[in-house]
Amino acid sequence: MATQQPDETLPLRHLDGLTDLFSAGYPALAPGSAPITEMGYPGHIAVSGPDAAETFVADRVRDGVDYLKILAEDPEKPGANALGPKTVAALVDAAHRHGLKAIGHAIDDASYRLVIQAGMDIVTHVPMPSVLSADLTRDGLVACPTLVQMRGICATIGSTLPAPLDYENARASVHRLHQASVTILAGTDANADPTAPFSPPHDKALHEELRLLVDAGLRGPNKGVGRVCR
Incomplete structure (x- = not known):
């Protein structure tokens, strides 16, 4: 980080x-x-x-x-x-x-496009204003969605922004990445920063992240998380 x-x-x-x-x-x-x-x-x-x-x-x-x-x-x-x-x-x-x-x-299609093109x-992270566009994946891309952070941000400030944020968009974006064979890492964006919009705890947040990834479609043998980061 x-x-x-x-x-x-x-x-x-x-x-x-x-x-x-x-x-x-x-x-x-x-x-x-x-x-x-x-x-x-x-x-x-x-x-x-x-x-x-x-x-x-x-x-x-x-x-x-x-x-x-x-x-x-x-x-x-x-x-x-x-x-x-x-x-x-x-x-x-x-x-x-x-x-x-x-x-x-x-955290949105436009920034994902910058990442891919560069x-x-x-x-x-993953988009929250809308579901990730199907063309924004590529061979060799690795994604760390931090769903526990995305859910927290949507709950705290998501409805107050000009372009509202919806956790279901983040969840569906992870499913799309997984279906495109993008490597998914488990990460939480855990922090104790008082300026952050949401602060997942450093311990139990990782367990919740794994649950959210499974909920987004990473199910079955050899379909879980390949690596755990922060």
């Missing part, structure tokens, strides 16, 4: 006798995006355009991160301060040149 405080998080990784921790450190964000203005991420990490991608990724490599996390959002959404498609593609290319996997945060390796 990404973090506002990599100086505190990164030293906790890969220590003997403790549960292992993997982190992206700072995520790739657009200038003026919500994580910077509302969630405490520092403004100096913002990626201003494609020409800034290499420097951002090189800085994360020097930090010793395990992968690159990119906030993919719909750049056409009114009021959104989002990374443009060329910037997202440049970040993915730079990550791959440095031997890092690129992981995208995406060639990211893993996508976290």
